Amino acid sequence: MLKSDVGDARRLRLVSLHEMVSLDPNTRLSDSSAATPVLKLICPNLVRLDHEMQIQPELASAWRVSDDQCVYRFILREGLRFHDGSAVDARSVVWNFERILDSRTGSVLPRDFEPLRAVRALNDHEVVFELHRPWPAFLHHLAGRCHLVAxxxxxxxxxxxxxxxxxxxxxxxxxxxxxxxxxADDIHVDELLVTWAPDGGARTRLIESGDFDVMEVVPAAEAGRLRDAGLAAITHARSSTRLTLAMNCRRPPFDDPERRRAVARALDRQALVERYAGPHGRATSAVWGEDHAPVPAEAARPAGDRSSAAGGSEILQGVMTRVSPMPAVAGDVGAMLEPLGLRLDMRGYDDPPWWPMVYCDTDWQIAFQGMGTRAHADMLFSREFCTGGSFNSTGYSNPALDELVAQARHAVDPVERDRLYAAAQEILARDVPVIVLYGSDTLAGTRPGVSGFRAHPLSYWDLAGVRVDDAGLSATRKT
Structure with missing residues (x-):
C-alpha cells in the first residue's frame, strides 16, 4: 500500500500510460508525451492552452504584441513564487531562456525557438521577447513543451x-x-498519485475494480461498455494524435519512395481504425488536420519484383513500443504486408526506453510509433519532417518541404499558412516517409464521484476545478 503525507485528504489517483525517462525540464529526455503532462502541473510557462486550444494567461497576467508582430511584452502576476520559495520575476524568465538556448543543456528547443532574437527584463514584472520575423506560433511554443523553472x-x-x-x-x-x-483556490486536490498501466487490459481491470480516479487513456474498444455499466464517465477531446508506421528512408528497402508507396497502398486503414479506435478514431492520410491529399493510387509493383529471393520473403527489421494497442496493430499490419512478400521481424520495448533511446538512436527499417500531440503545426512539421528535425528519426529530407514549412512559420495570414501546410502534406503523401494508420481522440475516464475533469486535446492534466468526493478518499492504489 502507498502511504501518504497528507492522510486521505483529497487524494487523486491518476493512471497514465507509461513512465517517463526524465523530469528535467526543457531537455531532450523530458520532451515526451509521458513527461509533459506532469511538467505542466509542476512548471508551467507564461501562457497555457485551454481545452479549446486557445491561448490563456498562466504565469503572465497579460501581454501585448507590437504592430509588426515581432515584439511580445509580458506582465508577470504579482507575488509569484517557485516551489523553493524564490521569486518568479522577469530576470528568472530571461535566465530560463538563456539556459534553454545553451547547447550544453541538451534541449531540442533551440531549433524550435530559432526566430527568437532576444529576451530582456524591463523591470521585475515585465519581460520582452524580440523576434527576427513575425512568428504566429510563438505563443503556442511557450504553451507547449517549454517550462519555467527556478x-x-x-x-x-x-x-x-x-x-x-x-x-x-x-x-x-x-x-x-x-x-x-x-x-490555488481553484485546486481542490491535496495530493496527486500517478501510476502507469501500458497494457489496455490492465487499464480496463483498474476501471472495473474502481482502483483509480482518473484514467488518462481508456481503451477505445471498452469505453462504451465501461460507461454503460456506470464504471467510468468518459470524456474525450479532438486531438492531433496519430498512430503511424515510420519507414527508415536512409536504408533499403525504404530509401526507395516507390517501396514506401507500395506499403501504403497495401494497408486497410479503415479496418485498423474500426478495430482499435472505433467511433473516437478516423482513417486519415493527413499528419495534421483533415486530409489534404490521398494516398498515391498508382499500381503497386508486383511483390516478386523485389523479394529477397525467388518466391521468398523480404524480412524487415521492426521496432515498436509495447504500449497497447501497438503490438496488436503491428500483427495486423504484418498480415497485410505478407502479399507484398514482406515479413516483419519485430522487437518490442518498454516505454521508456522506447523514446528516445530506441526510436531515435537505433537502426531499424520500420517502426510503429505514436505521433504525439503538438500545440501547433509548426512544431509537428519542423520536428518530424524537416531535414535534421529533432524528431525526424526516419532520416527523411526534401528541400521543397523544408522551404514550405519555413514560409509557413512566418506567414501572418492564416489562409496562406494553411495553404502552405496543405502543399507540404501533398509532398508527404507522395513521398510517404510515414504512413498514418489512424488518428484518434484523447479518450479519458473518471471514476464515479470525481467531477470537473475533462480530456485535453494535448493530453495535459488540467486539475483546476477537479474534485474527489468522500467515497474515494480512503481507497489507495495497490502496487
Missing part, C-alpha cells in the same frame, strides 16, 4: 499547482498541492 540543480522546481515530492521508478509519482500557486 535556478536550482534540484529539478523540476517550478511555480505550478503541484510540486514533486516523490518519484519511485517503476512504481509511482507523488505530487502535492502548492499553496502559493497563483490560482
Amino acid at each position: 535556478d536550482t540543480a534540484l529539478q523540476p522546481c517550478g511555480a505550478g499547482a503541484f510540486r514533486l515530492v516523490e518519484w519511485v521508478r517503476g512504481s509511482h509519482l507523488r505530487l502535492q498541492r502548492f499553496a502559493d500557486y497563483w490560482n
Whole structure:
C-alpha cells in the first residue's frame, strides 16, 4: 500500500500510460508525451492552452504584441513564487531562456525557438521577447513543451499547482498541492498519485475494480461498455494524435519512395481504425488536420519484383513500443504486408526506453510509433519532417518541404499558412516517409464521484476545478 503525507485528504489517483525517462525540464529526455503532462502541473510557462486550444494567461497576467508582430511584452502576476520559495520575476524568465538556448543543456528547443532574437527584463514584472520575423506560433511554443523553472540543480522546481515530492521508478509519482500557486483556490486536490498501466487490459481491470480516479487513456474498444455499466464517465477531446508506421528512408528497402508507396497502398486503414479506435478514431492520410491529399493510387509493383529471393520473403527489421494497442496493430499490419512478400521481424520495448533511446538512436527499417500531440503545426512539421528535425528519426529530407514549412512559420495570414501546410502534406503523401494508420481522440475516464475533469486535446492534466468526493478518499492504489 502507498502511504501518504497528507492522510486521505483529497487524494487523486491518476493512471497514465507509461513512465517517463526524465523530469528535467526543457531537455531532450523530458520532451515526451509521458513527461509533459506532469511538467505542466509542476512548471508551467507564461501562457497555457485551454481545452479549446486557445491561448490563456498562466504565469503572465497579460501581454501585448507590437504592430509588426515581432515584439511580445509580458506582465508577470504579482507575488509569484517557485516551489523553493524564490521569486518568479522577469530576470528568472530571461535566465530560463538563456539556459534553454545553451547547447550544453541538451534541449531540442533551440531549433524550435530559432526566430527568437532576444529576451530582456524591463523591470521585475515585465519581460520582452524580440523576434527576427513575425512568428504566429510563438505563443503556442511557450504553451507547449517549454517550462519555467527556478535556478536550482534540484529539478523540476517550478511555480505550478503541484510540486514533486516523490518519484519511485517503476512504481509511482507523488505530487502535492502548492499553496502559493497563483490560482490555488481553484485546486481542490491535496495530493496527486500517478501510476502507469501500458497494457489496455490492465487499464480496463483498474476501471472495473474502481482502483483509480482518473484514467488518462481508456481503451477505445471498452469505453462504451465501461460507461454503460456506470464504471467510468468518459470524456474525450479532438486531438492531433496519430498512430503511424515510420519507414527508415536512409536504408533499403525504404530509401526507395516507390517501396514506401507500395506499403501504403497495401494497408486497410479503415479496418485498423474500426478495430482499435472505433467511433473516437478516423482513417486519415493527413499528419495534421483533415486530409489534404490521398494516398498515391498508382499500381503497386508486383511483390516478386523485389523479394529477397525467388518466391521468398523480404524480412524487415521492426521496432515498436509495447504500449497497447501497438503490438496488436503491428500483427495486423504484418498480415497485410505478407502479399507484398514482406515479413516483419519485430522487437518490442518498454516505454521508456522506447523514446528516445530506441526510436531515435537505433537502426531499424520500420517502426510503429505514436505521433504525439503538438500545440501547433509548426512544431509537428519542423520536428518530424524537416531535414535534421529533432524528431525526424526516419532520416527523411526534401528541400521543397523544408522551404514550405519555413514560409509557413512566418506567414501572418492564416489562409496562406494553411495553404502552405496543405502543399507540404501533398509532398508527404507522395513521398510517404510515414504512413498514418489512424488518428484518434484523447479518450479519458473518471471514476464515479470525481467531477470537473475533462480530456485535453494535448493530453495535459488540467486539475483546476477537479474534485474527489468522500467515497474515494480512503481507497489507495495497490502496487
